Amino acid sequence: MTDHYRAVIVGGGVAGCSIAYHLARMGWRDVVVLDKGELTSGSTFHSAGLVGQLRASVALTRINMASVALYDRLREETGRDPGWRQVGSLRLASSKERLLELRRQAGWARTFGFPLTVISAREAVDLFPLMSPKDLEGAAYLPTDGHIDPDGFTYALAEGARAKGVTFRTGVRVQAITVKGGRVSELLTDQGTLKTEVVVNAAGIWAPEVGLMVGVRLPVIAMSHQYLTTKPIEGVRRDFPTMRDPDRLVYFREEVGGLVVGGFERHPAPWGLDGIPPDFTHRLLPPDWERFSPLLENAVTRVPALANAQVIRLINGPEAYTPDGEFILGEAPGVKGFFVAAGFCAHGIAGAGGVGQVMAEWIVEGRPSLDLRQMNVGRFRAHHADRDYALGRVMKIYSTYYDIRHASGERRPGRARFRAAARLPDAAQPRRWRSGRQAEA
Ligand SMILES: Cc1cc2nc3c(=O)[nH]c(=O)nc-3n(C[C@H](O)[C@H](O)[C@H](O)COP(=O)(O)OP(=O)(O)OC[C@H]3O[C@@H](n4cnc5c(N)ncnc54)[C@H](O)[C@@H]3O)c2cc1C
Known part of the structure; x- marks a missing residue:
């Protein structure tokens, strides 16, 4: 398998399939989705499928609204029922x-x-x-x-993408990514090499692994x-x-x-x-x-x-959870063409429709139509690379998820590590999450 694609999406879960569908709608057909298993074989297949739209931020609410707006259209377009109720x-x-x-x-x-x-x-x-x-x-x-069937939804997205020319290859594991002159250029898989200008890391709980292939550290637990x-x-x-x-x-x-x-x-x-x-x-x-x-x-x-x-x-x-409970979206600083869509904190099904849309805009047009700074992959700093820091925050986010939010509330875990990291000179900080380019050719 030696080939060239305009974009390669790593991960055939709900996020990867939605990004593929939306890229195809925006005219990018020369796209391949790779998955080491079958489609939906990560978190997607065992999701409870609840879809709630009202969220604490404008951006996330708009993303979830875009998801709901998609369901009926998807059924009409593909003839496949995404199981939306x-x-x-x-x-x-x-x-x-x-x-x-x-x-x-x-x-x-x-x-x-x-x-x-x-x-x-x-x-x-x-x-x-x-x-x-x-x-x-x-x-x-x-x-x-309402609620949606996560498998039905993902396969409907894949169907819509496939009808517009997107290729799906399952049973293919991405093993390495090459960066040349600061931009992604090639993926090595267990079945050959693919050339490309754009890689999308939609690998769910494996996103940190795929990130490290280009030296990008993602604080996902x-x-x-x-x-x-x-x-x-x-x-x-x-x-x-x-x-x-x-x-x-x-x-x-x-x-x-x-x-x-x-x-x-x-x-x-x-x-x-x-x-x-x-x-x-x-x-x-x-x-x-x-x-x-x-x-x-x-x-x-x-x-x-x-x-x-x-x-x-x-x-x-x-x-996949993140230390601030926000999605991780966008192009990673320092590695051109390397996009991330991960860390969905138990809302990946509800968010997938809108995530696919904003990610496709980001890739095709260079920026998304929503203000996504809270979710931007570029928001992470040195202390996020510290696993114990990330873990402490994630435990807090998860265990207090349903608590009433007060304006004066502060997330305490990891504070000491954050302060320690902030005081240290740059060279002594824990390995910066976005520094190395392991695969730089
Ligand atoms: C029990 C449970 C209940 C949930 N309930 C809800 C809910 O009610 N509502 C909601 O909105 N969300 C819910 N979620 C969250 C939701 O299921 C996830 O956020 C969503 O499925 C994540 O999708 P994804 O595409 O990012 O990742 P995944 O579905 O995990 O897909 C990632 C894919 O990447 C592939 N991959 C990884 N590494 C490689 C590699 N190197 N090469 C090739 N392929 C690779 C994997 O095989 C996998 O298929 C729930 C999650 C769980 C666990």
Whole structure:
């Protein structure tokens, strides 16, 4: 396999396929997507598929809105059903403080034109009648949210891209990337060499590995995330909205008459800190019931019918997290033509449509149409290269994910390391994440 492509995308997950689809829509057909396994064989195949649009930043909200705008068009264009179900979403307030937060969010939602309303506890129970009204102060209801089948969505994107000329090669592992004169020029795979001017690192939890092939250090930590699925439960309807109960740290959605129940535990678990095993393709981690039990107890207090439900399985999959909880997007400083789209912090399905669009704009036009400085790969500094710093931050981000944000809040973990790194002269700092060019020819 010796070939030339205008762009090579490393990773056939939802992100890589969306970028390929959007590049093709913008007229770049000479594009190949490579995956060491099959499409979706990273985090994508085991995603819970919830799609919520309202986020804490304008950019991320716009990205997720672009995703939702894509789903129907994609089905019409490709004839392939991405499995989108616009059932709406409920975000519960199980405390007075949370209700205040939801009211603030309703104002924020109006700035985007979302039809989000704060409804009473009674109205929320009407929408999700299996829910107990215990401690319920009210809820935010957004009818345009929903859930999507991650596999169906990814394959529809791939179908759309393929129809426009994009090539997909699965079972091909990228092993090295050559940089010449400060720009990417070649990829070495286990099946030959490809020449190209653009490489997109959409390799999920393997993104740091692929980054290091050109000397770019990406502070991505794989975190184990779990949800269970149940057999059908009497009373569960297909049109149930997705439901998040942040005070109880849990989320729910309907699946084949049963429920998907997941959450963000207070004592999360990183995985693969010393490297992701090379044979970890289309695989899950062993279920960790002990860690999941507090979430399950919380879930049962909100949906008592779960106490008697039959569990099909507890899914435990790794997901790529970043020290500030933001995506990593854009062209890496110092290596022209090397783009990154990774670190989706358990929102990669919801974000994928918009991510594909902004990444394609960035590659084709030189800049994205949204202000993405919060997500820009160029935001990292020396201290981010320190694994313990990144890990401390990621643990905090994950364990407090559902907490109410206060303006005065500060993320403390890693502060000492940050200050130490900042005081040191440049040469003595931990290896700079973007310094070396290991493959420079
Ligand atoms: C349990 C769980 C539940 C989740 N639930 C949700 C949810 O409800 N909503 C939501 O929005 N998000 C959710 N997520 C997150 C979402 O699934 C991910 O953010 C998303 O799938 C990431 O997609 P990706 O394309 O970046 O990475 P991946 O899907 O991991 O794809 C990366 C691909 O790169 C390939 N690759 C890596 N290295 C190489 C190499 N050297 N050569 C060739 N190929 C390579 C891999 O084989 C893989 O297929 C969840 C995640 C988990 C783990």
